[in-house]
Amino acid sequence: MSSVRRSRSYDLHRPFKDARSIHVFAAKMKSFKVAVWSGSSLQNLGDRLLAAVTEEELRRRIPAIVLRHYCPWANGRHPAPLHINASGGWPGTGMFDAVVVAGGGVLAGPPFQHPVMATFCLGDHPELFDPRVKFAWNGVGLQDNCPDLAPESKAQGRWQRSYLKAFSQRATYLSVRDKTALSRLKAAEAAHAVLTPDPTFALPLSLYKSKAFRRKPxxxxxxxxxxxxxxxxxxxxxxxxxxxxxxxxxxxxxxxxxxxxxxxxxxxxxxxxxxxxxxxxxxxxxxxxxxxxxxxxxxxxxxxxxxxxxxxxxxxxxxxxxxxxxxxxxxxxxxxxxxxxxxxxxxxxxxxxxxxxxxxxxxxxxxxxxxxxxxxxxxxxxxxxxxxxxxxxxxxxxxxxxxxxxxxxxxxxxxxxxxxxxxxxxxxxxxx
Structure with a gap:
């Protein structure tokens, strides 16, 4: 029972040693298994906030959820390391019902200045990614230094659009937080992509004010x-x-x-x-x-x-x-x-x-x-x-x-x- 209680806490440090132990636990509980992908291992307020908000909101809506965090920059178990091989395989292949990318400015290509950023777009061949798992983006943003789309008349532009089209066809749900990201996906025929606020807006208003008297603003x-x-x-x-x-x-x-x-x-x-x-x-x-x-x-x-x-x-x-x-x-x-x-x-x-x-x-x-x-x-x-x-x-x-x-x-x-x-x-x- 202690494992069940701990699995429902909002602590990002999950009690499961690896993805396979989640799979075994979920099979016994008939739970819904979700992997959350984010930058939560990074020393960055936004990345950690996005992971925590995503976990809380998914738990609120899916009482029987079993959840594990993954991050491409992780070097431990919590969150677990994330990478995608040339065949579309990743550390959780076949062990989850869904993958949710928790937002952030992770639309960084193509071309990707660093190969690790392709992970959030399902690697070099998005169409090969884990075929049984549903995949969702929630409020993903365009990275500020992302290369622009080349004209469609050029080979580079056709390749960029072809990649994004393959990615969007593999994705079950696509939402982005900025109009520039949306227009990029629409240019690649991602008709189901929608504009939405950043996921951290799911936090309710918090209007407590300091009661200290101040003479100066x-x-x-x-x-x-x-x-x-x-x-x-x-x-x-x-x-x-x-x-x-x-x-x-x-x-x-x-x-x-x-x-x-x-x-x-x-x-x-x-x-x-x-x-x-x-x-x-x-x-x-x-x-x-x-x-x-x-x-x-x-x-x-x-x-x-x-x-x-x-x-x-x-x-x-x-x-x-x-x-x-x-x-x-x-x-x-x-x-x-x-x-x-x-x-x-x-x-x-x-x-x-x-x-x-x-x-x-x-x-x-x-x-x-x-x-x-x-x-x-x-x-x-x-x-x-x-x-x-x-x-x-x-x-x-x-x-x-x-x-x-x-x-x-x-x-x-x-x-x-x-x-x-x-x-x-x-x-x-x-x-x-």
């Missing part, structure tokens, strides 16, 4: 490492005394990394704008830098900013999420702010969930002109005016004006929440 900067540019901490130590008063010194340092690179110029403009905003707001607002230790090195970027502004507090949030109950601490941190300036996709969603006004900093603008996942998200929410463009308005001005905007975040979040819950209902119906 509180602004949090939760900014990830910007682009591929590196900030030399030793150089910043020398720049810090003047950069605090004159952030353009940092702009010059950052921009000379590659004067001819559009991406580095774009990064430099964002970095300068952030420094300038902190410098201006710090006089009349309570300003903090919020960060998390993740695979992108956001904690190092936060430390670099802190060197420039030694009187600004750095607040760390935990991301070692093993159950949904553990996001309470994150939500309490977010809810304590009046405005959050974020550059990470799921940080924006959690800030909206807490009812906080959000400003999106989006330095990954596509050279092709296609909207990034962050821009697409705010457009779907009707908050595109909250995407900061450094060439159009000062960040400090946008933050200040947002405090006077109508507080629409809770209502916009609720719409997305209902749609996300409906998608989980549809997936459950389709898979069973």
């Amino acid at each position: 509180r602004v949090g900067f939760m900014i990830g490492a910007l682009g591929n540019s590196k900030i030399d901490t030793d150089n910043l130590k020398h720049l810090a005394p003047t950069a605090t008063r004159n952030p353009e010194h940092v702009f010059r340092y950052e921009s000379h990394l590659d004067a001819d690179s559009y991406r580095n110029k774009n990064t430099a403009m964002h970095f300068f704008g952030i420094c300038s905003a902190i410098s201006q707001l710090n006089k009349s607002f309570e300003v903090n830098i919020v960060t998390a230790n993740n695979i992108y090195g956001d904690q190092y970027f936060a430390r670099s900013l802190a060197l420039l502004f030694p009187d600004v507090r750095v607040q760390n949030i935990p991301i070692d999420i093993r159950s949904l109950g553990q996001i309470t601490e994150i939500q309490e941190v977010f809810a304590s702010y009046d405005v959050l300036v974020c550059s990470r996709f799921h940080s924006v969603i959690l800030a909206l969930r807490a009812g906080v006004r959000v400003i999106a900093v989006d330095p990954y603008k596509h050279l092709s002109g296609q909207p990034t996942k962050l821009a697409d998200l705010l457009q779907q929410l009707g908050l595109e005016h909250r995407i900061w463009q450094p060439e159009s308005i000062g960040l400090a001005d946008l933050i200040t004006s947002s405090l006077h905007d109508e507080h629409v975040e809770p209502a916009r979040y609720e719409v997305q929440h209902r749609a996300a819950m409906h998608t989980f209902d549809e997936i459950t119906q389709t898979l069973r």
Whole structure:
């Protein structure tokens, strides 16, 4: 009985040693066996959150479910390693009733910059994948650096569409979170693909607010490492005394990394704008830098900013999420702010969930002109005016004006929440 109780917990560490032990257990219990594929072994808030939300919502709808997590980057048993061979086989072949990809920006090709990303599209030959298992995508997004589809008149374009068509024909249910991903699948004749909110919107609104009295509005900067540019901490130590008063010194340092690179110029403009905003707001607002230790090195970027502004507090949030109950601490941190300036996709969603006004900093603008996942998200929410463009308005001005905007975040979040819950209902119906 203890094994049954543990199998129903929301802990991502399942009690089963391997997929075969799940198969034996499920046969005895006449259960429905589901494998959840995600990036849950990675040190990343979004990937872990997606896995936890997916597990909870599937358990809510399928009482007899037996579930195991898989991840292409895993090196242990919880989650289990995931790979697909040339024949379409994978570690759970023949042992599950369904596979659910828990969302995330995992549509990364073709061509795939790294072969591991092809896993979420069922490998090199999607049509050969485990023939008895049903397969679903839930709110998958296009990776921001995904190569564009070549024209159909070219061999590359025909191959890309042929691959995506084979994948979509093998999939039982396909939902994506952004219009760019949807148009890509539609171009490959994936008629059954649908647009849906990111799965983390299935979390209900959490509008608890800090009761502490504050004389100044509180602004949090939760900014990830910007682009591929590196900030030399030793150089910043020398720049810090003047950069605090004159952030353009940092702009010059950052921009000379590659004067001819559009991406580095774009990064430099964002970095300068952030420094300038902190410098201006710090006089009349309570300003903090919020960060998390993740695979992108956001904690190092936060430390670099802190060197420039030694009187600004750095607040760390935990991301070692093993159950949904553990996001309470994150939500309490977010809810304590009046405005959050974020550059990470799921940080924006959690800030909206807490009812906080959000400003999106989006330095990954596509050279092709296609909207990034962050821009697409705010457009779907009707908050595109909250995407900061450094060439159009000062960040400090946008933050200040947002405090006077109508507080629409809770209502916009609720719409997305209902749609996300409906998608989980549809997936459950389709898979069973």
